[in-house]
Amino acid sequence: MEAGETLFQQIMGVGGIEWIVLLAIFLIFLLGSDKMPKIMRALGKALGEFEKGRMEIQRELMKLQQMQLQAETSSSEPGNPEVKPTPPPPSTATVRARGETGNFLAKMAEELGVDMEGKSEEEVWEEIRRKVLEAKAEKEQKP
Structure with a gap:
């Protein structure tokens, strides 16, 4: 028995990508081939919305990072207390x-x-x- 292998997987001899293939075949039998394109289209739209949300979060993080950099550069102007970053290790x-x-x-x-x-x-x-x-x-x- 290999590490991480469950008893069920060992008995069935199925693991990894094989489960995904079996699940797809099961869904085709269960739902019928006429409903699968609609389901896949809905799944694609959901993944697209997820990707849009992820990109929006990345944009917001980049904006925050740029504002932080601008704040750091403006704080190093004369008259402002300066916080010096630690130099890289030698x-x-x-x-x-x-x-x-x-x-x-x-x-x-x-x-x-x-x-x-x-x-x-x-x-x-x-x-x-x-x-x-x-x-x-x-x-x-x-x-």
Whole structure:
């Protein structure tokens, strides 16, 4: 008996994707083939609404993140008490230029126009993530 395998699955010899196939066949017999397209269409619409809600939440989180960044930059103006972020640990290696390494990170940074000079890998990844999120937000706002 393998770890995580229930007695029922061991007896039936059925597990994983096989259950989904069996469930689909059972539903076709139970509901009939004429009702299945309607059910699948309703399921597709429900999944579409779920995806819309998920995208809306992502947009709201991005807006909050941008407002937080703006608040942090405005608080660092003269006259305001400044809270300095902790510097990255000294063990992070500086990323070499693309010509020297040819690695995936350097290629992505070059394509997105991220300057890697004197930055740690974490800083480059954070800049790439920020650029991708900005591009995604712009793409979603256009339609």
